Amino acid sequence: MVVSTEPADTRKKPLSIIEREELTVRFAGDSGDGMQLVGMQMTNTTAMFGNDVSTFPDYPAEIRAPAGTLAGVSGYQLNFGAHKLRTAGDRVNALIAMNPAALKANIADLETGGILVVNEDAFNKTNLAKAGYTENPLEDNSLSRYQLFRVPVDKLNAEACAESGLTGRATARCKNFYALGLCYWLFGRSIEATERWIKDKFGGKPAVADANLRALRAGYYFGETAEMFPARYLVAPAKIATGRYRKVTGNEAVAMGLVTAALLAKKPLFYGSYPITPASEILHELSKHKNFDVRTFQAEDEIAAMTSVVGAAFAGAFAVTGTSGPGMALKQEGIGLAIIAELPMVIVNVQRGGPSTGLPTKTEQADLHQAVWGRNGEAPLCVLAAATPADCFAIVLEAFRIAVEFMTPVIVLTDGYLANGAEPWMIPDTAKLPKFTIKHPTEPDGEEHRFLPYKRDGRLVRQWAVPGTPGLEHRIGGLEKRDVTGEVCYDPHNHHHMICTRRKKIDNIAETIPPLGVLGEPSGDLLVLGWGSTYGPITTAVERCRAKGMSVSCAHLRYIDPMPKNTGEVLSRFRTVLIPEMNLGQLLAHIRAAFLIDAIGLSKVQGKPFMIQEIESKIEEILNHHNGRKS
Amino acid sequence: MSTQSATIQLTAKDYGSNQEVRWCPGCGDYSILAQVKKVLANLGAIRENTVFVSGIGCSSRFPYYMNTYGFHSIHGRAPGVATGIKLTRPELDVWVMTGDGDGLSIGGNHLLHTIRRNVGIKILLFNNRIYGLTKGQYSPTSPFGKKTKSTPMGSVDYPLHPLSVAIGAEATFVARAIDVNTKHLEYVLERAAKHKGTSFVEIYQNCTIFNDLAFEYASGKETKDETTVYLEHGKPLIFGKERNKGIRLHGMDPEIVTLGGNIKEDDLLFHDEKQAEPSLAYLLSRMHYPDFPEPLGVFRCVERPTYEEMVMGQVSDAVKTKGPGRLEDLYDDGETWVVN
Incomplete structure (x- = not known):
């Protein structure tokens, strides 16, 4: 649906409020446009409102790539919900594009029917050419799948800041706050926290603070008065554990x-x-x-x-x-x-x-x-x-x-x-944080009052004697050393012993770590095993599949070496183990080597996290295969 | 540096460990080890507060022979290890033992930056102009054309000069000594030990196996008086068996002159180790055999706040202005909200 900016009285519809369980909003602009900043502000505000939030900033390596080009596009994606969230969202529900390059680089991620707010002032010949557009996409109907809102941000922001006393160039830098103000209105959020932040941040520069506040408020009021938007979108606070956040x-x-x-x-x-x-x-x-x-x-x-x-x-x-x-x-x-x-x-x-x-x-x-x-x-x-x-x-x-x-x-x-x-x-x-009691030795414990730096306890751990302690003077280094005394030692058997001892000591850590837990049934057709940041998309994908009645569980390794003692046993209870990773199968190789199981990998090495959908599809494919159906 | 109370007087021997010293017979390192122990005894150094750190190479076996704390680290990295020790425990006396390969080749970058920061450690660079432990390849200080195992047709590397490098890195204490002149070596090491900030000492050290007699010109009985000049603060640069030769400045260049006739001591270059600008020290570091006698002694000794003092100063300033850190304040930094 394309919504025009015709005068309001031609379509005076009552403003509707649409409730959503979760929303994914992405701000996109030039790397110098302050997209990361407004993204973080909106994150703070929505979090304080009580939503669960998960964000994904995506910015170029160049600090200021040529303005208006695809290389310079910086984005900040924010997912906020009325329930627990574990990822920044697969599909974007609302995209705020500050120029043609930002539009071009991000439009593919916007859902059909999604909200698309563009700064139409930036869609001039030069910027269109820099982004590689031959036609203005705002005019050629190519965006008809989205709810397009054309807002003259440059012009309105300049008007709003006119009385701030700043120059045109300086006021142009406030347009990110104009866009943020508009989003606050659109998503039913208060501007107060950001107002406080601006006042605090630019306390020493009253004119800059004033201009940014004017831009923020003007953006908010634009939403309220322009009657451009047929609806506002609200996401209720999430039911998350009580406490201070x-x-x-x-x-x-x-x-x-x-x-x-x-x-x-x-x-x-x-x-x-x-x-x-x-x-x-x-x-x-x-x-x-x-x-x-x-x-x-x-x-x-x-x-x-x-x-x-x-x-x-x-x-x-x-x-x-x-x-x-x-x-x-x-x-x-x-x-x-x-x-x-x-x-x-x-x-x-x-x-x-x-x-x-x-x-x-x-x-x-x-x-x-x-x-x-x-x-x-x-x-x-x-x-x-x-x-x-x-x-x-x-x-x-x-x-x-x-x-x-x-x-x-x-x-x-x-x-x-x-x-x-x-x-x-x-x-x-x-008061509930763990206690750490560290003991440094103070007395030599060997014969003839000698300190033995590589004497070990039952778990093969040596003592941490620090310089400044009288009587414990000792030398350590990179050469192989004799166990117990720490003296340089080239003896073949001692070397083998030390190699095994150092490995065994690391293995002993496993005695002190929690067992690997499983979300879902403790055994079954498929276990999705993850490590690191794939936790969010894996867990969400497994929950969704389970909600659809599929037999799938997941487990997450926080300890890679040593692994929890029950890891092999947990894996053995499943017919298939799937390991999604943002590499070509590194944990996969580790698991196969350690447990001799024929685990399956799912690789994505694109510089981007997995989408929930990608893992869901793989789970469905494997389970369909198990059921004798080709996917 | 931290020193013993008057009641316990340790001798040089007390600073040595029970380890058998495994340098080749006749190696210059023996002399350095002996003088370091003597200096520690002279100064009443506290054993437990003394740490020797080294990298890789013959010189880097040094910590094993000391009955103090010691860390035999990895090739070229001793300055990094020493910096971590000093920033954790500024009260410790930290020595770095390095060589021309360890310090100037693989560890060149660390040496530069440690000196630049003026970390309060003492760096002794054993310069034998060869790679000893890897059995005889040329080093960054080997002369041009040097024939070694890796350069059978002669090296085409131009050498660098350790003291010029140290001065270029803004060193606050720069000195040179030679292994065979034990009295002078002891004096220089004692000066280095007492300096606040980075002390950098180049020690001409003979490698009997792979580069024997490299410093024969400066140590030989017959030649040494003509090929070296001892620096003394506030004194003119005079050398020669007859002590009748001196160094005079001709514009920006040093020249050798003979005293007598119309050339008086007052015409000579007077050493000033305390000059704020390091130009004089640099000029001295460029005097090389056979064109000039090579200076030995303290080239430069100036005061500047040390790195660890300033790092700890910022910590105590922060405590003064913000109060000792409380976790509640750490977590409350920024907006918080309550979920009921």
Whole structure:
């Protein structure tokens, strides 16, 4: 349906309110248009309203690609619902396109009949040409499948900001808030929280604050008075667990988890890192919290970031580094040192599209092999993977627990989708957070008052003796060492023994982790096994299939190495195991090797998360095949 | 640096570990090990507060021979490990033992940036102008044309000069010593130990196996007086068996002059290790045998806040302005809402 902008009195219909269970809205514009900003504002506002939310920011690697081109389109997708949400939504219900390129890059994702709001002022000859349009799509009926709303955003925004005292160029920068104001009206949301944010953010620049407020309000009132829109869309608050909430992205949750673990353990937090997309926000976030005794070190490269962390761990800090795939490759040498030295630390890998520089701003899960097997020699360590943005908090606390309890580096895998995606997070009761008691030895425990750095306890864990402790002076390093004494040792049997001991120690971690749980029947035709950020689409797809009466269950691995002790047993209870991954089957290979089962993979390596529908289709295909029907 | 209370006086021997030293007979490293232990004893260093960190190479076996904390890390990466230790425990005395390959080739980047930040660690670069542990390939400090196992027709790499690199990286303490002059080596190491900030010391170290006599010109009884000049703060640069030769500045260039006649000591270049601008130190670092006597001693020693002081300063400033961190405040950063 095409809705014209003819004067209102020609079609005075009563405004209807359409209730929806969930809605997916996408803002799209130039990378300099502030789409990420308004997307996040709308996320905050809808979350505070009580909806469950899940977001997917999608932006180019170039900071300011040529304006108006497809390369420069930046998008922010927000799914909000009256029930629990686990993904940012398969299909877009409403698209806000600020220029022709944004329209072209995103229109394929808009559902038929979906709401399409365009800034018609941007559809001029130049911009159309830059986007590769020969005809103006607003005029040629090519958008007739959608509810098209042509709003002269540039013009209306300029009018709204006319009295702000800013120049034309400066007021043009407010048009994202104009579009946001309009969306707030369209989706029945209050502008108050964003008003507060603008006042706070631009407190020192009253004219800028004033112009943005004017734009926001004008957008909102335009919706109310223009009578362009036949309906408003409302999504009722979700029934989620009671408590106090805030919005978190995966990177924010990692940072908060790290600060929390260090504080609970009464340790300084040392974070050595080298800037890399999409992990840099962790460094930015942590550097704001120095009053928690957070010591951030922006190293000269990934290698120094890693080795500084090894040094900090030796000296007794909660030592952490964060990076993404290419940086991870550089850190592996240092991680190997940490493994043979048996020092506790956490390494966060925010996975992105690879190989090499790959797709810096896009998501992927192709570093599982790198995490598990990426070093020279037999170099086992613990690998964990976060399932959702909020889970990044919990997984970091768990990583710290394992690191110090087992004197080992722990790799935490997240990815670009988790790192930038946001969801509500229930603020924990600080009294109920885990306790960490760390014991450093103070007395030598060997014969003749000698300290034995590689003497182990029943779980094969050595002690964490830190410099500054009298009587425990010792030397460690990258050379193979004799067990117990830690002295350099080239003995063949000792080497074999140490190789096995380090592996066994990692295996012992499995005694301290929860069993793998199953959603759905504990046995049956099909189990969908996931890890990392595929949790959302897998779980939702399985729930939908089950609602349709299919026999399918799912399980999610947060512990990759070691895996929960019952993993093999759980998998054995199903006729088929399906493993969807954003790689060519890395967990699949791991599972097949470990349990000798003929699991099936589902790969998607496009820099984008799975759609629920893609997994649903695969489930249906497999079950139909089981039932003897070709899909 | 942290020092012992007056009651317990450790000797040089007390700083050595029970490990058998496994350098080749006659290696210059023995002298360095002995002088380091002596300096620690002289200064009454606290063993448990002393950490030796190294990379890979002959020099990097050093930590095993010390009865202190030690970390034998990986090739070229000792400065990173040391920085992590120092930022975690600024009160520790951290030494980095490195060589011309470890420090200037594979670890060149880390060396530059650690020096630039003025991290309070002492870096001793054992320069033998060869790769010893990998059995005799040329190093970044090997002379042009050097014939080695990997360069049978002679190296076509231009060498670099460690002190010029350190000065270029804004080093606050730069010095050079030679293994065989143990008294002077001890003096230089003691100065390095007392410096606040990064101390960088190049030590000419003879490798008897793969590059024997590389520094014969500077250590030989017959030649050393003519081929080296000892730097002393505030004193003119005088050298020679007869102590009758000096270095004079001719415009921007040094020249060798003979004292006597109308050339007086006052005409010579006077050493000033405290000059804010490192130009003089750099000029001295460019004086090479056989054109010039090579300077030994402290080239540069200036004060600048250390990295760890400033990092910890920001932590304490943040605590002062915001109060010690509380988790409730951390979580409440931003908008929150309540679901009933």
